[in-house]
Amino acid sequence: MSIEHHPDDLMLAGFAAGTLDHGQHVAIATHLAACPKCRDFVRVLEQTGGAMLSRLPPAPMSSTAFEHIQSRLTEPMSPAPIALSPASVSESEIPGLPEFVRRYRFGKWIWVAPSVHMRPILLPHPSDTRVFLLRSGSGTKMLEHSHSGVEMTCVLSGAFRHEGGRFGPGDFDFGDDTVDHQPVVDDGQECICLVAMQGELRLNGLVGRLIQPFLRL
Amino acid sequence: MPDRNKEAARPADWEARIGAIAAHQDRTAFAALFEYFAPRIKTYMQRSGVNDVRAEELAQETMLAVWRKAALFDPASANAATWIFAIARNLRIDAYRRERRGQIGETSDVALEFHADEAPQPDASLASAQSDRRVRAALAALSAEQVRVIELSFFEEKAHSEIAKILGIPLGTVKSRMRLAMKRLRTLLEEQS
Numbered sequence: 006m007s008i009e010h011h012p013d014d015l016m017l018a019g020f021a022a023g024t025l026d027h028g029q030h031v032a033i034a035t036h037l038a039a040c041p042k043c044r045d046f047v048r049v050l051e052q053t054g055g056a057m058l059s060r061l062p063p064a065p066m067s068s069t070a071f072e073h074i075q076s077r078l079t080e081p082m083s084p085a086p087i088a089l090s091p092a093s094v095s096e097s098e099i100p101g102l103p104e105f106v107r108r109y110r111f112g113k114w115i116w117v118a119p120s121v122h123m124r125p126i127l128l129p130h131p132s133d134t135r136v137f138l139l140r141s142g143s144g145t146k147m148l149e150h151s152h153s154g155v156e157m158t159c160v161l162s163g164a165f166r167h168e169g170g171r172f173g174p175g176d177f178d179f180g181d182d183t184v185d186h187q188p189v190v191d192d193g194q195e196c197i198c199l200v201a202m203q204g205e206l207r208l209n210g211l212v213g214r215l216i217q218p219f220l221r222l
Numbered sequence: 223m224p225d226r227n228k229e230a231a232r233p234a235d236w237e238a239r240i241g242a243i244a245a246h247q248d249r250t251a252f253a254a255l256f257e258y259f260a261p262r263i264k265t266y267m268q269r270s271g272v273n274d275v276r277a278e279e280l281a282q283e284t285m286l287a288v289w290r291k292a293a294l295f296d297p298a299s300a301n302a303a304t305w306i307f308a309i310a311r312n313l314r315i316d317a318y319r320r321e322r323r324g325q326i327g328e329t330s331d332v333a334l335e336f337h338a339d340e341a342p343q344p345d346a347s348l349a350s351a352q353s354d355r356r357v358r359a360a361l362a363a364l365s366a367e368q369v370r371v372i373e374l375s376f377f378e379e380k381a382h383s384e385i386a387k388i389l390g391i392p393l394g395t396v397k398s399r400m401r402l403a404m405k406r407l408r409t410l411l412e413e414q415s
């Protein structure tokens with residue numbers, strides 16, 4: 006199964022430069038874990054980052070800078086590895102998540118609508134973007150909603166389709182307030198996506214309005 | 223710092239110098255790397271919006287990481303400047319996040335998010351060798367002008383008006399040139415695979 010839908014080039018450049026918001030960074034990294042093409046693309050962009058560094062005008066370091074650093078070179082060569090927290094979600098439980106994301110803390114699965122559940126990913130750093138897993142039963146219409154900001158979706162398992170095409174594992178979908186897609190999950194398998202959502206979520210439809218007050222996405 | 227390194231410090235030597243640090247903790251090699259890169263990393267940090275003191279600290283931390291991680295450097299996958307850039311970028315991201323959070327209790331390793339300087343995995347060596355080849359070929363085929371516009375807009379985060387001035391092209395051309403550069407890069411990578 007090949008990946009058909011990739012993040013925009015500019016988003017990948019933002020990723021390589023390290024200027025993306027943390028939540029969006031997670032969404033792009035999730036796509037990259039599945040997509041060798043975009044990984045290559047990011048690697049080339051990183052090389053231009055190296056070229057940029059060589060071209061920057063030097064800013065004088067303080068006169069004691071080198072002495073200072075020399076005194077620290079006797080510290081152990083390989084620093085003690087950072088004690089990373091253990092994975093809270095295993096690869097078999099949620100396939101397709103990058104390892105660093107699996108180490109984050111996850112909230113509980115929350116019922117959102119019939120056959121639709123979400124599970125917040127608790128980012129270790131504040132972000133303007135909320136990140137969560139969205140699990141939708143086979144054949145369901147995914148959460149019908151609009152939003153005031155940008156939304157990035159990366160399929161982890163299963164598939165959905167909307168006017169923009171079919172989205173299977175690894176595929177990346179992008180939406181903003183100008184896009185009004187209504188994704189429908191393929192029959193036969195539930196679909197799990199990682200979603201990074203900026204701005205306020207507005208659920209549409211009767212169910213959405215009913216559950217809105219109870220939902221803190 | 224011995225002065226003779228100043229003359230010998232040609233870009234082509236950076237990779238060998240990192241190798242010398244990995245092989246025998248070569249302090250002379252480190253001094254040369256420090257002299258060239260630390261002040262440039264400092265500029266990079268300053269431009270990312272931190273004050274001078276912090277920029278200097280981050281430049282020092284980057285160079286210390288270069289010393290410590292030298293054994294992880296793989297010249298086949300990135301040149302020295304790119305590898306050092308990635309370390310600096312990751313420290314900058316980490317610093318930015320910590321600043322927003324105050325002192326954080328959680329540990330995270332930004333490098334893991336990029337897989338930038340991880341030790342190469344033996345089972346993935348063929349795939350990564352092919353990727354190295356594609357990346358090198360694509361880079362070689364991009365025009366200097368195209369690399370420059372990507373550099374300026376994403377890595378130096380210059381406004382389009384500034385880029386227009388630096389490159390001496392009309393403002394309206396900046397965006398299309400950038401898009402074209404990216405598209406060309408996609409095509410080049412496609413051709414290589």
Ligand SMILES: [Zn+2]
Pocket residue numbers: 008010011012036040042043044
């Ligand atoms: Zn891709």
